Amino acid sequence: MFLGEFRYASHFWCWGPDKNGLLRKALIFLLEPQEGAVREGVKASLDPDTALYLEQGHLQEISRVKELKVSRYIRSLSVARETLRRAGGICELCKQPAPFSDINGEPFLEVHHIIPLSEGGADDVNNTAALCPNCHRAVHYSEDAPLLREKLRLLRKISGSSTNYP
Numbered sequence: 001m002f003l004g005e006f007r008y009a010s011h012f013w014c015w016g017p018d019k020n021g022l023l024r025k026a027l028i029f030l031l032e033p034q035e036g037a038v039r040e041g042v043k044a045s046l047d048p049d050t051a052l053y054l055e056q057g058h059l060q061e062i063s064r065v066k067e068l069k070v071s072r073y074i075r076s077l078s079v080a081r082e083t084l085r086r087a088g089g090i091c092e093l094c095k096q097p098a099p100f101s102d103i104n105g106e107p108f109l110e111v112h113h114i115i116p117l118s119e120g121g122a123d124d125v126n127n128t129a130a131l132c133p134n135c136h137r138a139v140h141y142s143e144d145a146p147l148l149r150e151k152l153r154l155l156r157k158i159s160g161s162s163t164n165y166p
């Protein structure tokens with residue numbers, strides 16, 4: 001589905017599952033909506049502080065990608081910034097300082113949605129945690145993932161359970 005014109009903002013590498021669920025390096029493009037060039041329905045869900053994340057593979061698929069699939073990558077940058085500010089450079093799961101600094105000298109932590117957006121989780125700071133890369137991978141892929149997810153739900157006082165995401 002054509003969503004409109006977006007402008008390249010930046011990109012970064014991360015790990016993500018491929019079609020078979022195996023980890024591979026993924027190039028994530030951060031795109032900003034072009035003023036006045038984005039479809040009305042889409043524009044309604046984008047504020048100036050929101051960006052569209054596109055994985056490399058999806059750029060090739062963009063002509064046949066479904067709106068739902070794309071909307072999974074729309075996340076508020078202000079929520080991410082506030083989550084990182086709140087953490088103050090300390091992983092909210094293992095309580096250790098970020099293992100390294102990013103290229104701007106800021107502690108490197110990743111923003112995790114405790115209830116995934118794809119499962120109806122909110123894109124707000126009550127549903128996020130700043131995690132070190134190790135804990136973030138563990139929450140998704142480790143043997144102890146269900147336990148770690150429970151810890152994060154308790155941290156944010158979120159009831160219920162969610163175990164569907166990889």
Ligand SMILES: [Zn+2]
Nearest residue numbers: 091094132135
């Ligand atoms: Zn950690």
